[in-house]
Amino acid sequence: MTIPKIVILTGAGISAESGLSTFRAQNGLWEGYNVDDVATYAGYKRDPIAVHQFYNMLRHKLQDPKVCPNAAHYALAELEQKLGSDNVLIVTQNVDNLHEQAGSKNIIHMHGELLKVRNEQNGQITECFSDVDYNQNKLIRPHIVWFGEIPLQMDEIYDALTQTEYFISIGTSGNVYPAAGFVQVANQSGAKTVELNLEPSLGENLFQTKIYGPASKIVPKFVQTLI
């Protein structure tokens, strides 16, 4: 992998204005659900049908024609287009496909992808745009990284973080590790660190530059300073 000059971590906040709920806000994605039930492997094993129903619902929502990329997703795609794919890496915690829809190419989905499923036995990953029926195939699970599972492509992410010039975190609350610790790795590597968020995250004081406001407004403006 060529080492990118800019590593961008995105979280649910970048997709909020596209119509997708964040996790931890009031009326958030988990409202009415127990996180241990829908976001752990143990919860899945306890009640796979209920967990599939939850992700079937999210898969439907993501494919609602009203859900589409916003100005922040497009700005990041433009940044990659201008600087070249080797120079801009998006590490997203999001399981949606709005970065792809906006035109970004160099993307790592560290927490998996909603429009994919995985065969538990052989690890095979396939695209999935419709409901999963557990009774039809008991080996198929959502391609989602739950709590207690190891996020995807961690070696590539750390390689990039330890050599990048810029680390930009967008729309993430800083509640979930290892993503919440990336800013420390980037700081130790001498990168410039930037937080773009609606409000300060838990790791706010670790960032050198912070800009607060809706992603659709502040991301395009900040991206212009990099082009």
Ligand code: BJW
């Ligand atoms: C806007 C906006 C707008 C709103 N514009 N901004 C104790 C200490 C430390 C760690 C642990 C611990 N106990 C357990 C752990 C580890 C655990 C963890 O971190 N737990 C915490 C709860 C403490 N982590 C794990 O288990 C991870 N695995 C792991 O650590 O493996 C070990 C290992 C790691 C590395 C190498 C080797 C081994 C796995 C974590 C998996 C997370 N999965 C989920 C998906 C659940 C399923 C589902 O989809 O339903 O990923 S959890 C959920 O949180 C989802 C998200 O990607 C993730 C982060 O959420 P995010 O994106 O930050 O959203 P919110 O809602 O929290 O925040 C939204 C933000 O947007 C806010 O800041 C708003 O202000 C902002 N916003 N509107 C701009 N318009």
